[in-house]
Amino acid sequence: MSSNDQPVNSSEQALEYVDSCNLPTSWATFRMHAFVETATGKEHIALTLGDVADGQPVLARIHSECLTGDALFSKRCDCGPQLELALQKISQEGRGALLYLRQEGRGIGLLNKVRAYHLQDEGADTVEANQKLGFAADLRDYSLCDPMLKHLGIESVRLMTNNPRKISAMEGMNVRVQEHVPLIVKRNPYNERYLSTKATKLGHLIQPDL
Numbered sequence: 001m002s003s004n005d006q007p008v009n010s011s012e013q014a015l016e017y018v019d020s021c022n023l024p025t026s027w028a029t030f031r032m033h034a035f036v037e038t039a040t041g042k043e044h045i046a047l048t049l050g051d052v053a054d055g056q057p058v059l060a061r062i063h064s065e066c067l068t069g070d071a072l073f074s075k076r077c078d079c080g081p082q083l084e085l086a087l088q089k090i091s092q093e094g095r096g097a098l099l100y101l102r103q104e105g106r107g108i109g110l111l112n113k114v115r116a117y118h119l120q121d122e123g124a125d126t127v128e129a130n131q132k133l134g135f136a137a138d139l140r141d142y143s144l145c146d147p148m149l150k151h152l153g154i155e156s157v158r159l160m161t162n163n164p165r166k167i168s169a170m171e172g173m174n175v176r177v178q179e180h181v182p183l184i185v186k187r188n189p190y191n192e193r194y195l196s197t198k199a200t201k202l203g204h205l206i207q208p209d210l
């Protein structure tokens, strides 16, 4: 057990580290670290591979929960393939980290995401659907990444993302984004509009239509 595997308990902390274990996958056996958000009780996970606390930049993915894409094979988005590709890339390097944040549906939650998908079935795009439900396009808060990365001993990252908002959110933290690594996966007919809307309305660094 490394010093970072020691449970931390402080009511002043926004995030409490709970425990770690091994997580064997098809690509590598990761170390899985569990955290709980003090204010909300939300549970978050980090996967690490290799020595991420050696001060060198860490290949990292900050992934927001998408039950439909990550676990239920939905083709409406690119989340599942991105999650898989990120874990593959980390495994290829033999070193890296993935933070799995429980911010389903860009922060609106699973039930509201189903409502948003219903509106999208009727013609709204992903941003319009959120707005019709009374939400901003993206409600996510990345501030928890800071204590998670600190706990893991990660000082700088090579961040795998196409989302400039994620990059700028990270820049406000103690962790340095040393490099932005694009994470482009194959499109399909069902996520074409979703990805084009990300590019045109949310500023994602992907082609509007390929």
Ligand SMILES: Nc1nc2c(ncn2[C@@H]2O[C@H](COP(=O)(O)OP(=O)(O)OP(=O)(O)O)[C@@H](O)[C@H]2O)c(=O)[nH]1
Pocket: 062, 063, 064, 065, 066, 067, 076, 077, 079, 082, 103, 104, 105, 106, 107, 108, 113, 116, 117, 126, 130, 160, 161, 162, 163, 166, 183, 194, 204
């Ligand atoms: N509200 C809403 N959320 C969605 C929709 N499709 C996917 N999501 C959510 O969008 C989030 C995608 O998060 P990430 O995988 O971190 O990706 P990203 O912010 O798009 O940026 P990348 O790092 O480039 O992948 C997840 O929380 C999904 O649940 C949608 O149509 N509406």
Ligand SMILES: [Zn+2]
Pocket: 066, 068, 069, 070, 077, 078, 079, 080
């Ligand atoms: Zn998704």
